[in-house]
Each structure stands twice: as C-alpha cells, then as structure tokens.
Amino acid sequence: MNDFFTVTGLTRTFGGVVAIDALDFAQKKGSIFSIIGPNGAGKTTLFNCISGIYRPDSGEICFQGRRIDGLKPDAIARHGIARTFQNLELFFRMTTMENLMLGRHIHMRTNIWHGLTMFHKNSTAAREEAEHREKVEHIIDLLDLQSARDVPVGALPYGRQKLVELGRALALEPSLLLLDEPSAGMTSDERQDLFFWIKDIQQELGVSILMIEHNMQMVMDISDRVLAIDFGKKLVEGTPEEVAAHPEVIKAYLGED
C-alpha cells in the first residue's frame, strides 16, 4: 500500500460553508499529481490544510508514515514539504539570492556566535555559508535565474518572481513540492520552460510534485495522475486520459453542449 502521501476524509469548513468535504486521495513517491477544478472548488484550501496554514476540522494527512495534519507551517516545512502560492509570498525587498538562502533556513546549523565571528574564510559559519551558497547557485542555474540573482525580487517581472518562488521552495530540498497554479500569469514561452523544469525537478531531483493547475494542456502532458474536485468533493481521480474523458470534467471545462 502507498504510504508516501495520503489524505483521508479531510474536511474543512468556514462558518457554514464546507470548503473541503471528506476528501480522499493518495500520491505515489516520485510522481506528479495534479488537482483541477473550478474556482472556489477548495483547491487552495486543500493546500493550506496540507501546509499547515489552516487546521483541518477532521480527517488525516499522512506524509512518509507520519501524521502532519494540525502541525504548524514551520513544522511541516521541516518534514520536507515546500510550497508556492497563487499570489506569491516572497521577501520582495530582498534579492533572489537572499530569498533562496532563506529557503535553506531549516538546513542551517550555525548559531549567533558563529555568525557574529565570521571573520575568516575557514570559520564554521563561512564554510557553512559557502555550502549553502553552492546549493542555491545550483538552483539559480537550473531555473536560469542568473541575471536576477542580485536584483530585489520586487523589481523582477511577474514570471520571474514566480520562478524565484519555485527556486525558494526547492532550496528547502523538499521531498514533496506543492505548486499552486505555477503557470498562471506566465507567457506561453515561460510556460514552455516551466513545463520542462517541472519535469527536471521530478526526474533529476527526485521530488514528488502536487500541483494545482488551470492550464489543461500542461496538466494532461505532465501529470501521472489527476484529481478533479468540485465543491470540495472528489469528482474523479485517475490517469489524465481517464479524467479528461469524464463527463463532469468535460462539462466543467468545455461547456454544457
């Protein structure tokens, strides 16, 4: 049985509104799992439950054999789950480099004393810093962000900001990466690049990806499995082909007739 990432009977309400209604699904390690559904279907609420921003009302979320529902976002990050947001959450006044370095926060070991006494190249802090920088440079190369490295993120165009956020999530070296509409607001060229990078992240870095995406072409091309939800409930789950053939999905995406 799959025990990498499972959601069982997850429910979250806001006042009287049921945003997620007894949702079940499971993701295999190393796969790309996409979630589709109309606006307001509960997709982002689901992500907020998984990453600890919301506490679920009931149900279980298990990650690599451990329950993570109800934990705080920082604890979930330390379990190896990173995410991006639909409306970018970045440190806009810091540079790309600084944003990515903050992504490595959970891997940093040195204390205040080491930091304040970082006077020469062989000090503990300097060595650790160099190590983290190397990892971050690798991500900058991977996502082709060299020209943005020392620019405050707030000054970058939207498409690049989205990549910085993706890079920041990768800097955490997650086992599971949650992407909330990664291609929204991107040009078609940028979307094309993103497509290949997500594939790279899955295949070369071995990261499992859970993705909310509206672009059906991308979902169909990239996903191992797709889950369609509406009103917080599962509509259908299966391979991209199976989901695309489902009458409810056709109705939602192509119109009634």
Add this chain to the structure above:
Amino acid sequence: MFSQLIINGISSGSLYALVALAMVIIYKASEVPNFAQGEMATLSVFVAWHFVNAQFLPFYQAVAAALLFAFAVGVLFEFTVLRRAEKPSILELIVMTLGLQMFIYGIIGWKWGAEQKTFSLPIAEDSVVQLGPVVIGWLNIITIVTSLLCVLLLYLFFTHTKLGTAMRAVQMNSTAARINGIRVHRIMSLTWGLSAVIGTIAGILFAPVSPLDPQLMWDPLLKGFAAGVLGGMTSPFGAVLGGYILGIIENLFGAYISLEFKSVVAFALIVLVLWFKPSGLFSRHYERKV
C-alpha cells in the same frame, strides 16, 4: 560653542536613536508601536539600581543582570499575553501594550515608591576630555560610543546571523517566513526580548542625567518615538539617523532660539514630516499587499 552644541546633540540623539531602534524592531515585526517600552526599560533600570543599592552586585554585573531581566520581560510579555490573543487587530495590540505600561508603572511605584533616586555610572560625574575647543564629558562619550556600538552590533546581527536574517524575514512577510520553516512565534518572542534590551541600554545611559523615578523614560520615549516617525518607522537605519538629527536640532534650537520650547521641537518636526513625507525621511513608501 557650535561644535559643543553638536556634541551634546549627538549625545542626547544617541539615546533617541536607541529608543527609536527598539521601537522600530517591534513595529516592523507586528505593526505595533510598543507604548510599554519606556516602562519596561524603567523597570529594568530599577532592577539594576536595586542590585547596586543593596550591594548585592557590583555595577557592571548589575547592569548585565538588568539586561537579562529586560530580555526576559520582553519574551514573557510576547509569550504570555500577545500570543494568547486570537487574531488580534492592531488596535487591540496597542491597547495590550498600554495595559502593560500601566501595569509596570504600578509595580515600580509599589516596589520602589515615587521618590527620586540616583543611579550613576561608576565614573566621576564631572570628568571631561578636552578636544581642541570642545569639552566632552565622559558620560557623553560613553553614551555616544555605547549607542554606536549597539547600532553596529545590531547591524551585524541582522545581516550576518541566521537568527537576525530570520527576524528580518518575519518582519517582511511572516507567511513566507513560516512556509520556509522559520518558527515565527519564537522569533517574535526573541524580537520583543531584543527590543527590551535595547530600550534598557538607553535607560541605563539616561538614568545618570535624570532623577530615577517611575517616569524616567517618558521624555526619551516620546522623543524616540518622534525620531522613529522622523526617520520612518519601517527603517531601522532611518530611525537611528532620525534620533541623531532630532538630538542635534533640539540642542541647536534650545541654544539659539528658545530654551523653553526646546522639548516641543520634536513634535513640531513630527508634524512637518507627516505633512511632507508621511512615511518618514528615510523609509521607502509604506506598501501593503491586498
């Protein structure tokens, strides 16, 4: 005469800079001006005074103990009061700091009474250094150097340490900080502790030139707040500079224009700044995401 005034201005400006810095650190993290900051510092200075006066500890150890005490008060307030509030509005947070202010004010009066005490540094009161035409009191030198040292150390702390960087990250975007695995609550507690320590350093430097009573920090706090607004409440650098500028202007005004209105200058400056550049002289325009 002129350079003498400048030196005196820088000296009082050093205190304003520290008070403003303590305030800005909290303000950036939680958008709340901490009105209890003055009383928190006063309480800690009283603790130092108590240790020295009871001959329980020698001066420097007493100061170190007071700084530790201040740190604990800051952390404790965040941990026991602020954190318990469920999704507090800014106004509610401000009321909490006002509550703490009155609470501590009461404690000081109850424990030590309202009569004035003296708390002096272990140096001769009137010892001075002659630098060409300028005479500088040792107290001024200590104040200026200590404050510069604090600012420098804080700068290094915020830019070169993991904890300092995490604090900046929380100040900038707490959601993003959280999602990166930063323990935001812990950082907030430590931020309150750090702010209390900086405020107390200002208090200890101010106490020798002022009677030590429960109102010790009222004047420096208001001036420090003014300095913060002057430099921009979201910019630590601006707050420090605002402190020095305010100190110098205030002293020049007192000497050349009117001594009686010296204290009012700070507030006239606030009005002018709010008029022409509401976000403060050195801060980028305050932006808020929707």
